[in-house]
Amino acid sequence: MKTVFRQDILDGKVAFITGGGSGICRGIAHAMMAHGARVAIVGRKEDRLRTAAQELTEATGRACLPCVADVRQPDQVEAAIDRTIAEFGALDIVVNGAAGNFLAPAAQLSYNAFKTVLEIDTIGTYNVTRAAFDRALRDRGGHVINISATLHYAATPMQVHASAAKAGIDAITRTLAVEWGPLGIQVNGIAPGPIDGTEGMSRLAPGEFRDRYLASIPLRRFGTVEDIAQCALWLVSGAASYVHGETVVVDGGAWLPGYGALLGG
Ligand code: NAP
Ligand code: COA
Numbered sequence: 001m002k003t004v005f006r007q008d009i010l011d012g013k014v015a016f017i018t019g020g021g022s023g024i025c026r027g028i029a030h031a032m033m034a035h036g037a038r039v040a041i042v043g044r045k046e047d048r049l050r051t052a053a054q055e056l057t058e059a060t061g062r063a064c065l066p067c068v069a070d071v072r073q074p075d076q077v078e079a080a081i082d083r084t085i086a087e088f089g090a091l092d093i094v095v096n097g098a099a100g101n102f103l104a105p106a107a108q109l110s111y112n113a114f115k116t117v118l119e120i121d122t123i124g125t126y127n128v129t130r131a132a133f134d135r136a137l138r139d140r141g142g143h144v145i146n147i148s149a150t151l152h153y154a155a156t157p158m159q160v161h162a163s164a165a166k167a168g169i170d171a172i173t174r175t176l177a178v179e180w181g182p183l184g185i186q187v188n189g190i191a192p193g194p195i196d197g198t199e200g201m202s203r204l205a206p207g208e209f210r211d212r213y214l215a216s217i218p219l220r221r222f223g224t225v226e227d228i229a230q231c232a233l234w235l236v237s238g239a240a241s242y243v244h245g246e247t248v249v250v251d252g253g254a255w256l257p258g259y260g261a262l263l264g265g
Contacts, residue, residue, distance in 0.1 A: 193251020
């Protein structure tokens with residue numbers, strides 16, 4: 001993979017990446033492995049995790065452990081973290097990427113639909129981070145990266161569930177940065193913009209919407225999985241060692257235009 005980082009910056013490190021079987025977080029797993037880390041990838045679908053783990057190991061020569069767990073279930077999360085530590089002997093980096101989303105106006109969203117997205121995104125992020133803290137981070141320090149979004153910076157129709165969920169995640173990022181910074185745990189987030197070729201993009205920016213969306217992005221391109229992976233690498237590389245409690249927006253300026261999008265600016 002193309003990179004500006006030395007290939008050994010994560011030698012000896014172990015990462016636990018939820019959502020690592022697909023899309024953006026698979027890209028983060030790839031990048032971390034290509035720079036020396038051993039990685040556990042976590043999701044609900046065993047087949048996809050196994051295939052991804054095999055492909056990532058073939059591509060990088062590093063070990064990848066597929067771990068089946070639903071982030072909503074603390075016992076499953078704890079078992080997956082225990083397995084990772086048993087397999088690799090450590091846990092240094094947690095990436096919370098597991099999420100669920102779909103377009104739905106609030107008036108058509110069931111109580112359970114709203115709750116489900118909050119449970120996967122926000123409570124899932126807390127469950128994983130807390131279990132990793134108890135088992136490894138508290139004693140050894142490390143990094144947490146929470147994958148957020150920019151939906152809630154202004155207001156995004158048909159996204160009340162995900163906006164609330166990601167706002168909660170940003171609150172977790174800032175609060176844990178304050179509580180856990182003194183223990184040597186660096187806590188940050190990444191807010192991706194529209195990332196081409198991902199499940200999120202196909203669900204949230206369906207075909208007919210693409211051209212208009214593209215024209216509103218200041219950098220005039222959709223993002224790539226590698227754009228997000230490079231940011232994640234930067235956050236754990238040592239180059240970002242004083243960045244803390246921050247959610248880094250990686251979106252080509254996509255959320256900025258506001259009325260400019262309507263005015264053609
Ligand atoms: P994706 O490929 O669908 O990734 C979501 C992952 O989460 C899947 O691997 C899924 O695996 C896992 N997951 C879902 N529910 C889970 C659960 N209950 N327990 C454990 N794992 C679960 O989507 P993506 O587009 O790459 O999105 C990745 C992250 O980036 C998400 O946090 C998303 O909100 C954020 N994001 C994406 C975009 C974008 O343009 N794509 C923009 C802004 C933010 P299983 O199905 O196997 O469980
Ligand atoms: N619009 C409105 N409501 C929806 C919906 C949609 N497109 N998809 C699901 N729901 C509702 C369901 O009807 C259900 O509510 P109900 O019990 O009142 O009928 C509720 O959401 C939970 O759905 P269910 O399918 O039981 O949940 P799940 O835990 O199996 O799956 C989802 C979670 C719904 C988020 C599923 O889309 C998923 O697994 N997504 C992961 C991948 C993803 O979203 N990637 C993009 C990340 S940005």
